[in-house]
Amino acid sequence: MSVKIKICGLVSAEDAVNVSESGADMAGMVLFFPKSKRNVSISQAKEIMSALSDNVKKYAVTVSPDADQVREISEAGFDILQVHGKLSDEAYEASAIPIVKAFNVTDIDMLDKYSKLDKVCGYVFDAAEYGSGKCFDWKLLDDIPRDGKMFILAGGLDSENVFDAIRRVRPDCVDVSSGVEKDVGIGKDRNKILAFVKNARMA
Numbered sequence: 001m002s003v004k005i006k007i008c009g010l011v012s013a014e015d016a017v018n019v020s021e022s023g024a025d026m027a028g029m030v031l032f033f034p035k036s037k038r039n040v041s042i043s044q045a046k047e048i049m050s051a052l053s054d055n056v057k058k059y060a061v062t063v064s065p066d067a068d069q070v071r072e073i074s075e076a077g078f079d080i081l082q083v084h085g086k087l088s089d090e091a092y093e094a095s096a097i098p099i100v101k102a103f104n105v106t107d108i109d110m111l112d113k114y115s116k117l118d119k120v121c122g123y124v125f126d127a128a129e130y131g132s133g134k135c136f137d138w139k140l141l142d143d144i145p146r147d148g149k150m151f152i153l154a155g156g157l158d159s160e161n162v163f164d165a166i167r168r169v170r171p172d173c174v175d176v177s178s179g180v181e182k183d184v185g186i187g188k189d190r191n192k193i194l195a196f197v198k199n200a201r202m203a
């Protein structure tokens, strides 16, 4: 089966149209994390989602969300909750949608804990700093068991390295933000998205 493609950090309806037209499979929006230049409000996220094709899965990207935030996300029309940092028991219980747990290098050894949770449908393996555009050592993923949950590779991917990344790591999905951006937080570049999707599909 061909690798899925996720474009993360959308900030506008224009980004959504470019992602939909590229044939990418998933799109992510950063929520409840004002430190990020890509952070959007729930109402902005709803506008962005309404400009996405129905067949693009919509991810709410969060850092240690609380239960109220998770409820708001579940009710806003997202398909998947992506959690970096801590996933509290309350947040887990509050989620009405499947969860993808993100790991930022130093916490990869916690994977075992999440593999047992029914609502956790996959993992994102990302660099140490959220959305930094930096790669990490893919050797760290060599011993991660494939347990049937979605295995998503992120962190510093772009059109130049995505082909090698897929051949080397064999993920179910590749995830990119900085590598297809005009500049941090100001939106995605249509041509960079198209080049990324083309090179990922060739792998």
Ligand SMILES: O=C(O)c1ccccc1NCC(=O)[C@H](O)[C@H](O)COP(=O)(O)O
Binding pocket: 008, 009, 028, 030, 033, 036, 037, 038, 039, 061, 062, 063, 084, 124, 126, 127, 130, 131, 132, 133, 134, 154, 155, 156, 157, 175, 176, 177, 178, 179
């Ligand atoms: O992008 C952010 O600012 C961000 C903020 C809070 C949590 C996660 C965030 N980004 C995660 C991602 O967008 C992805 O995992 C991503 O595709 C990897 O980012 P990049 O290295 O920039 O491609």
